[in-house]
Amino acid sequence: MAAQTQYEELARQLSAIGAVKRELSRALPQDCPPASAVVLMLLDRYGQMRMSKLAELMTIDTSVTSRHVAHVEARGWIDRRPDPLDGRSRLLRLSTRGETLLAQVTARYTEALATHLSDxxxxxxxxxxxxxxxxxxxxxxxxxxxxxxxxxxxxxxxxxxx
Known part of the structure; x- marks a missing residue:
């Protein structure tokens, strides 16, 4: 087990990761905040899903997830469809526009990381x-x-x- 001082330094380093995340978020398109990019990435990775599953994957409350989903849906980046197993529920899935945007986001993030980690x-x-x-x-x-x-x-x- 690591020494207490190592855990304290790790806590400081993890806090500083916020600056890295902010810098990476500058690479995102103007109308695509980081949480929207995460929604798109998760739908791409795991396929269509209910809002509750998305909230679980994002490790945030369903009401917060709902706001993020409303943002991406309003821009046409996702579609909501009735769940064939439960007509009262909706399944979220990445739209063609969302796939295009996610490809842009991925390229921009990759370029930013490559630039900052070039050495x-x-x-x-x-x-x-x-x-x-x-x-x-x-x-x-x-x-x-x-x-x-x-x-x-x-x-x-x-x-x-x-």
Whole structure:
């Protein structure tokens, strides 16, 4: 297990990632905020889905997801269709216009990353990808949610921690 000071430095570095995200968001088209790009990316990656599934993937409340979906739908980037399994529900899917925009967004993000990381080796970029994927996966584990739910300073251990 890493030393406490390493976790403190990691917390500082993760806080600084906000600046990286802001810089990358400048590469987005004017009417496509980062959350809209995430909606499009998730629909592209996972295919059509209900609003509740999208909210789960975005790890945000359904009401917030609904606002993001309304934004992308108003621009014609997604379609809503009746769910054949439940006519009361709607399935969201990427439209042709959304696919075109997502291709632009992907190209712009890729170019921005390539520009900012031009002095990095392929191995360094690959390692960063691996470590970020591993970090994300660690927060997807039930044990991580148990830790986050405990008050700061709590020493209570759950079965997952023993």
């Amino acid at each position: 990095w080796s392929d191995d360094d970029v690959g390692r960063l990808n691996e470590l970020l994927a591993r970090l994300r996966a660690s927060f997807d584990e039930p044990r991580s949610r148990d830790c986050a739910a405990r008050p700061a300073g709590s020493t209570a251990r759950t079965p997952a921690h023993t």
